[in-house]
Structures are given as C-alpha cells and as structure tokens.
Amino acid sequence: MMTSGSGLKEIRERAVVVGLTGGIGAGKTTALGMFQELGAETFSADEFVHELYRRPDVKEMLAHKFGDEIFNVDGEIDRKRLLRKAGQFPDGLKWLENLVSPLITQERIRLMETTPAGSVVVIESPLLIEGGFQRGYDLVVTIEAPFGVRQKRLSQRFDDKAMQVLEKRRLTTGQRIASADMHFTNDAGLNELRYFVRMVYDRALTMAGAKSSTGASEKASF
Ligand code: ATP
DSSP, rough: OOOOOOOOOOOOOOOOOEEEESSTTHHHHHHHHHHHHTTOHHHHHHHHHHTTTTHHHHHHHHHHHGGGBBOTSSSSSSHHHHHHHHHTTTTHHHHHHHHHHHHHHHHHHHHHSSSSSTTEEEEOOOTTTTOGGGGOOHHHHHHHHHHHHHHTTTTOOHHHHHHHHHHHHOHHHHHHHHOOOOEEEEOOOHHHHHHHHHHHHHHHHHHHHOOOOSSTTTBBOO
16 A cells, blocks of 8 residues: 555555755755665756757757757757746746656656665655645655855856846745755755755655654654
8 A cells, every 4th residue: 555645654565755855056966966875766857857958859849949049069958048048038937847847757657666665766856846746755855055055056057147047936945845844954064964864864764664653744854
C-alpha cells in the first residue's frame, strides 16, 4: 500500500520522493550533490532543462517564440539571453515554465516508478512550490538564504538585472517556507548544510522503511 505524505506505520511499495526547492542561488544544487553522496537517487530539473535546450526541435520552438537573439555564436541557447528575452514578453516566462513543467512531472513519475522501494529519490526543482507541485512529493524541502548572500554567490552566473527578473517570478522565502515540510537557511558554511541534508535524508529513509511512529509530519526549521 502506498502512504500519503503523512502516513505512518504503513509499508511503502515505492521509493520516497523528496522535492528540493528554494531561492535562486540559495544552494539547491549543492544540497542535491550532498544527497547523492549519501546514496539518494537524484534528478536536477535545471540540468534536465540544459539538455532540453540542446534538442533541435526545442531550439526551433524557442527561436520561433523568442527570435534568434537567444542563441550564442555556436548556435546554442544562451540561457541568460533567453531569460532576458522571455522577460520582455508578457507571457514569456510562463510559456517557458509550461514547456518544462510537464516534462519534469513525467520524469518524477518515472523515477518514482522505477526506483526500488526502500530508497530515496531527491528531485531538485526551483519552481516546485511556485508551480503548486507539492502534492507529488512525500517531503518538500526548501533551501533559503538572504538576498545579499545569494546575489554575491551568483555574481558570476547572473547580472543583477537577470536576477531581478527571475526573483519577480518567485514566491518570497517566507511563502516557500510556509509550504514546505522542512527548511534550511543556508547562510553559514557547507558543513551546516551537509548536517541538514543528512537529517532530511535520515527522515526520508525512515519514511521509506516506515519505521518512524512520530515526527514524520512535523515541520522542521533551521
Ligand atoms: P540556482 O538557483 O542558480 O540553480 P542553487 O540554488 O542551485 O542556484 P548553488 O548552485 O547550489 O545554488 O549555489 C550557488 C553558489 O553558492 C555555488 O557557487 C555554491 O558553491 C555556493 N554555495 C552554496 N552553499 C554554500 C555555503 N553554505 N557556503 C558557501 N558557498 C555556498
């Protein structure tokens, strides 16, 4: 029998699926790597999108919608340019989300069905809560950090303008935390983040084995 997110003392016939989300540049990918080191099956929506944008049919679709300015000199999608361009269209960012979200859902279901029971799948998806996809996950975890910290960490990747465009599409930290089961403020070192990741992983493993009789539906904060 499959359990609901808060179901206790029941045996799951599938892996536990953790949704990992958070603020832009808050440390989601770093945390995902830590889950992988612990033995979780991991999936990054961001990496998936990178691969998606390399597909000729998708490139053609994007060019049709946003024009050729979104390509770099090698004829590949330049994500910075794409985001800037999409931000100029009233429906541009929503259109991109609609292209990508169903494919991520498909992948989540595939992983859920193919990963052995008793193990843990972690799916990093930046718009998990914004898109209202929480119900597809057994545990939703958000990684947050103050804006200034994130801006500094991402200064190589985004200019301030691109970050502001993206930030406008997002819920606030407080809103994400309110919708998540667990959250972490990643404004200290990597060891603190690793400690939190281990705690989430242990909790997910407990859920996978349904050994826990308390705590699985409590909120945790750091
Ligand atoms: P994006 O929203 O762009 O996908 P992200 O949330 O996945 O970003 P990361 O890529 O994991 O964030 O982290 C952003 C940068 O911050 C990386 O260079 C990472 O090494 C660094 N970083 C993450 N956590 C910490 C930390 N606790 N201490 C120092 N640097 C960190």
